[in-house]
Amino acid sequence: MKIDVKHTAELSRITLTPEELEKFTPQMETILESVSVLKDVNTDGVQPMKAHVKFNELREDVPQESLTQEEVLRNAKHKESGFVKVYGKVFGAIEES
Secondary structure (H helix, E strand, C coil): CCCCHHHHHHHCCCCCCHHHHHHHHHHHHHHHHHHHHHHHCCCCCCCCCCCCCCHHHCCCCCCCCCCCHHHHHHCCCCEECCEECCCCHHHCCCCCC
8 A cells, every 4th residue: 555655744744854754655554554454344233432431531640560571471372572472363364373
């Protein structure tokens, strides 16, 4: 999928050098190709989201201790290079057993 990164950057008021355009254009095309598979997902029978969270209903954002990387990876079925590896038909991969 082709994208005019220069035009998109201008609309976003972002200045990109020719080198950045050369670097980012294929990256953006790859991202858009990956997301384009969503066009083929059958959403028949899927109800639109009706409940929205109102900003005055959000909890206060209070910093607290989180899980360590080791704790997170301990529960992950698939791991790679210290990260959780995610499989799924949205990304076109078949889950390994």
